[in-house]
Amino acid sequence: MTNSNWTASTSPQQQNLRALAEKTLINNDLGGYTVPTHGLYPFQWNWDSAITALGWMQFDEQRAWQELEILFSGQWPDGMVPHILFHKDSDSYFPGPVVWGADKPIKSTSISQPPVVGSVMKIMLEQAKDPHFAREKATTLFNKLVDYHLWWYQQRDPEETGLVVTYHPWESGMDNSPAWDDALQAVPCVTWSYERRDTKHVDSAQRPHKSEYDRFLYLVDFFKQHQFDSKRIFAQCPYKMNDIGIIAILHRASKDLLIMSEMLQMQDERTEYIAKRMEVTQQAISALWCEKDHYFYSRNVLTNQLVAVKTSAGLLSLYAGFASATQKTSLNKTSIEWLQASQFSLASTHPSASCYEPQRYWRGPIWLHINWMIALGLEESGYQDTAKSIQNDSRELIKLAGFYEYFNPETGAGCGGKDFSWTAAIAMHWLL
Numbered sequence: 001m002t003n004s005n006w007t008a009s010t011s012p013q014q015q016n017l018r019a020l021a022e023k024t025l026i027n028n029d030l031g032g033y034t035v036p037t038h039g040l041y042p043f044q045w046n047w048d049s050a051i052t053a054l055g056w057m058q059f060d061e062q063r064a065w066q067e068l069e070i071l072f073s074g075q076w077p078d079g080m081v082p083h084i085l086f087h088k089d090s091d092s093y094f095p096g097p098v099v100w101g102a103d104k105p106i107k108s109t110s111i112s113q114p115p116v117v118g119s120v121m122k123i124m125l126e127q128a129k130d131p132h133f134a135r136e137k138a139t140t141l142f143n144k145l146v147d148y149h150l151w152w153y154q155q156r157d158p159e160e161t162g163l164v165v166t167y168h169p170w171e172s173g174m175d176n177s178p179a180w181d182d183a184l185q186a187v188p189c190v191t192w193s194y195e196r197r198d199t200k201h202v203d204s205a206q207r208p209h210k211s212e213y214d215r216f217l218y219l220v221d222f223f224k225q226h227q228f229d230s231k232r233i234f235a236q237c238p239y240k241m242n243d244i245g246i247i248a249i250l251h252r253a254s255k256d257l258l259i260m261s262e263m264l265q266m267q268d269e270r271t272e273y274i275a276k277r278m279e280v281t282q283q284a285i286s287a288l289w290c291e292k293d294h295y296f297y298s299r300n301v302l303t304n305q306l307v308a309v310k311t312s313a314g315l316l317s318l319y320a321g322f323a324s325a326t327q328k329t330s331l332n333k334t335s336i337e338w339l340q341a342s343q344f345s346l347a348s349t350h351p352s353a354s355c356y357e358p359q360r361y362w363r364g365p366i367w368l369h370i371n372w373m374i375a376l377g378l379e380e381s382g383y384q385d386t387a388k389s390i391q392n393d394s395r396e397l398i399k400l401a402g403f404y405e406y407f408n409p410e411t412g413a414g415c416g417g418k419d420f421s422w423t424a425a426i427a428m429h430w431l432l
């Protein structure tokens, strides 16, 4: 935990960082959508794009809404918004559109990503300097957003258990989180050879291992072989996870969707249905609470086992508003102790875990958009001081290292891609 003496007033350093953040988004703009960073990620990613819109919102509202419009232009007929939209060709990324083999309506992957877009849209509607324009845009996008949420509830929880399933670590957005290790062991490896491109852009010590990629790619092939058929994949996928991160982000976004439906006067039987499904989730969430560890975990659906490794995804339960009063107290205590366990916070895997690796992608590094969501959840639960500590550390990190993809909790060093869109966007939205 660090002590920041950053004040609320706009210092020259703050102005400078803000200008750099704007420049980062402008440089990453490919004409209406923003790449997370050039080279490493040359397409439009679902949750990156949503978070990035919060940054655009600070200086170009029209461009912010355009980001979401282009994201929804890739929505599948069944409502899914894919995790990557391959708008233009690029050979700097693997696996590209040929490996995924999907194009309905445009070339894309065949899985989704954490659906934070609904929550972003609500913030954009509430914070707009041009409310008339924002209302017009939100009204146009609202039914697409409803289709997307219905897709999660109906296709990813067809038995109405209350807990949606995810089929791929890439879908969680937290690709190589140790929470997926055991479940991935049950997935076969691909037998064809391939050339990774990510490790040409970033030190391989900061990226997932080949043993993970072999299985990531097996699943990509599996979806293609099953012709992207929801029913067949639900029945046969060798990897099925109740990911607490996605479940929490979906729940929060559904709440925000319902608030927007009132603001826009667009309530109907579909929004009522979403409200009903949310009640089922609220009832079911206790299945992911571990009474022994006082923590929310993901669950491997195929073994029915909770994955008892403390990752930051469990703290998103506060952001979702799932936790009871006693659970909130425990989660705040855990957060304080987590903050003290490394120089900077909040490590994506608890530093005391044996699988903690401070610079390997989702196995330890700090991600600022996750910090923002966790701090928001803590603040709304009444833990302002803990939230402030996370915010101060986040600020310190961008001051020290700039807009990196993720940060080493021990040293504060920037890791992964640099000049990263969502880090710059979160800086503008939350830190500067």
Ligand code: DGY
Residues within 6 Å of the ligand: 083, 094, 170, 175, 198
């Ligand atoms: C990657 O390629 O590392 C991305 O995180 C997949 O979404």
